[in-house]
Amino acid sequence: MGSRIFLAMDSEKDLWSNFRESVMQRFEEWEQSLSRFRSTSELSEVNRHSGQWQQVSDTFWQVLTLALQVEQETQGIITPAVLDALEAAGYTINFEDLGNTADRWLRQPLPTLANVREIELDESNHAINLPHGLRLDFGGVAKGWAVHQTMLILREYAPVLVDGGGDIAVSGPMQDGSAWPIGITDPMNASANLGLVMISSGGVATSGRDYRRWQVNGHWQHHLIDPRTQKPADTDVLAATVIAASVMDAEKHSKQCLILGSSETQRLDSPKDIAFLLVLEDGRTIESNNFDQFRWKESCKATHDKITV
């Protein structure tokens, strides 16, 4: 998934050594199923056989149905059908290896529009049929799902926080009842924090175009595609941080906020159970009315302990 996974368990016992192997094995299995960067992955195999019925694994089925649900909930803003556009923008291989791929960029075809709602699903057999030419990329949906699954597995043993490259799932308050302190990295200065939020349970995610980006002819490209234009989103939001009931919800809303931009985000009838902080390109910040209640404040520490999204 191209991300570092960080786990914190609140326990006096050394639980991590018991779960290390199994957790790493699960991530390897998920990577082998869901990665578009592995030519042997299940996703790559499915993408190569569009137009045919194919049986898929439970993991693939769960992530696909989640991605389709997200696509409907966001009215197509977050869609798994932007792989062609991503590759046309130059994101063809792992981001860390992008530096020497100017020639690859020059050979990319123009993106093709494909309708993700034409995917046929056979739930009883976990079989799918992609419309001819459609290729999928689960992107952040897969990462949020994997982080959430890991949290669900480990929460049986101790309060746990799982961080997948900045998308964070929290199982519940720590053993002493207090919330988990989570910093918000300043997208304009990665070594600084914009503040500290206290999360008792749920998820926090940040989408941004401050890191995974590259230049073409002096113009910045980034990895968050606006499906309406099939190009990297032209937005005034540099980074969007969302607190929600689950890391999957937080990931979905943060990406939506970034793609839509600050004006549309503020016009949205956002669910009451999310809180957002937008950092704009000019350095200004905009936050939802309820974001402040998650910020760490010495004077109301007791309140933080009770907050649950």
Place this chain on the structure above:
Amino acid sequence: MNQNSHQPKKRSFISTSLKFMLAAASIAGTVGLWGVFSKKDAQASAATISDSPLPTILTLVPFQTANSAAVPTSDTSISSLPVVTQAPVNNSTQIVQLNQPSPVTNTKSSRP
């Protein structure tokens, strides 16, 4: 009788010193003209480059944070260091309050 002895000796119309002067002038002229022409060529080349730029080549430049920059070592030259590009730093005030707990981790846009 030896008739050759009566032939008048062939006279040189150009003196040796004049020959030297002509040779020196020739060399100086050649070098001077070379300099003039080469300067004109250089000016012409420069004008050609500025008048008709090469077609722009697409480039991909990875963005790296300051954290990922390599630390120079004694045998590392500046030219071998990776290029680091970053958005302008906003010197916004970071308020750190007393008794504020350290974050367990940070949320940020997706990182490796």
